[in-house]
Amino acid sequence: xxxxxxxxxxxxxxxxxxxxxxxxxxxxxxxxxxxxxxxxxxxxxxxxxxxxxxxxxxxxxxxxxxxxxxxxxxxxxxxxxxxxxxxxxxxxxxxxxxxxxxxxxxxxxxxxxxxxxxxxxxxxxxxxxxxxxxxxxxxxxxxxxxxxxxxxxxxxxxxxxxxxxxxxxxxxxxxxxxxxxxxxxxxxxxxxxxxxxxxxxxxxxxxxxxxxxxxxxxxxxxxxxxxxxxxxxxxxxxxxxxxxxxxxx
Numbered sequence: 001x002x003x004x005x006x007x008x009x010x011x012x013x014x015x016x017x018x019x020x021x022x023x024x025x026x027x028x029x030x031x032x033x034x035x036x037x038x039x040x041x042x043x044x045x046x047x048x049x050x051x052x053x054x055x056x057x058x059x060x061x062x063x064x065x066x067x068x069x070x071x072x073x074x075x076x077x078x079x080x081x082x083x084x085x086x087x088x089x090x091x092x093x094x095x096x097x098x099x100x101x102x103x104x105x106x107x108x109x110x111x112x113x114x115x116x117x118x119x120x121x122x123x124x125x126x127x128x129x130x131x132x133x134x135x136x137x138x139x140x141x142x143x144x145x146x147x148x149x150x151x152x153x154x155x156x157x158x159x160x161x162x163x164x165x166x167x168x169x170x171x172x173x174x175x176x177x178x179x180x181x182x183x184x185x186x187x188x189x190x191x192x193x194x195x196x197x198x199x200x201x202x203x204x205x206x207x208x209x210x211x212x213x214x215x216x217x218x219x220x221x222x223x224x225x226x227x228x229x230x231x232x233x234x235x236x237x238x239x240x241x242x243x244x245x246x247x248x249x
Contacts, residue, residue, distance in 0.1 A: 012046055012072040019048055019205055020135055020239055022105060026188040027052040033245060034129045036100025042089045042116075043107025046072050049133075054080040058101070061085065063092045065110075090115050096122050103131040113170065117178040124248040130180060131245050134168050138238040139199075146231040153223035171244035180246035190239040196228035199235050 027049075037058045044050050044062035046069055053060050059081040064070050070086040085092060089111050102120055104111075120130050140147040175183045194202060200221045203209045209217065228235050 012068050017201070019045065019202070020137070020190065020192060021048050022052070022133070022135065022241055023188045023190050024052075026133065026186075026241055026243060027056075029186065029188075029243070030101070030103065030129070030131045030245065031056065033247075034101045034131075035127060036125070038099055039101040039103060040092075040094065040099045040123060042092075042102065042104035043110065044073055044084075045069055045105075045107070047076060049103065049105035050077065050082070053101075053103075054082060061094070061099075063087065063089050089119065092119070094123050097125045097128075099123050099128060100125055101129045101131065104133070106134045108132045108171075109134070109168065113174055117174040121178045121180065121248055126248055128248045129245065130175065130248070131243065132168070132171050133241055133243040136167055136240045136242060138240060140235055141238045142236050143231055146227060146235065149227035149230065150224055153220060153227060168242050168244065175244065175246045179249055181249045183244070183246040186243045186245070188241040188243065190241065192237045192239065193234050194237065195234055196225040199228060200225055 039053055039058045040061045040063065041050055041053075042063050044064045045066075050060055050062060050073065054077055060083075062070070062073055062082060062084045064073065064084060064086060065088045067086050070084045073082065073084050102124055108116065124130060140150060169185075172183050172185060203221065203224070209220075212220070
């Protein structure tokens with residue numbers, strides 16, 4: 001897992017272009033449930049979630065494992081109140097009870113659970129908010145024929161899941177284990193429509209695809225692109241965004 005989580009920063013521009021943003025409704029919900037504007041983000045990537053908070057008055061410290069992403073963030077948001085630390089969250093050293101909000105967007109699953117949730121509790125102010133959220137995309141949800149052809153492309157190499165269920169329920173358990181109060185679970189939804197070329201570019205931002213042997217990967221991408229082009233030239237994606245929100249006692 002440690003090796004895979006280091007892959008993301010190898011193509012910052014592609015990641016920034018094709019990874020989905022999150023919904024305005026989600027950000028506004030987190031904001032309404034946060035007292036104060038000092039935030040820490042865990043696993044910032046190229047700033048898909050960072051941007052909203054910076055644009056809405058937050059002072060954000062980014063904890064990001066990729067040096068390339070750190071450089072990207074510093075340049076992209078150089079006119080905003082941002083600081084960037086190039087390290088995994090397990091190694092982050094901050095003053096206890098110093099943040100009003102700690103958030104993480106599709107990244108906290110890379111963090112050791114016990115270390116991560118204990119550190120969340122220590123770094124948050126009393127009454128501070130922890131907001132952990134993930135996008136669980138549901139591709140070709142409206143096109144069974146396309147789904148079946150894409151499933152065939154993966155064959156026995158990897159089952160292409162096209163179902164949505166609560167993938168990150170461990171958050172609730174660990175938030176309660178480490179003494180958080182008022183644990184809430186919410187789902188927000190967005191939608192995207194991508195061409196075959198755009199969808200392949202998106203797949204190249206996922207660690208399990210990017211790490212494949214090159215010849216096998218290109219063969220897979222060719223089959224997926226053909227499937228999309230055989231069924232109208234576009235794939236519709238429903239984004240299910242799971243939010244786990246709690247307060248420090």
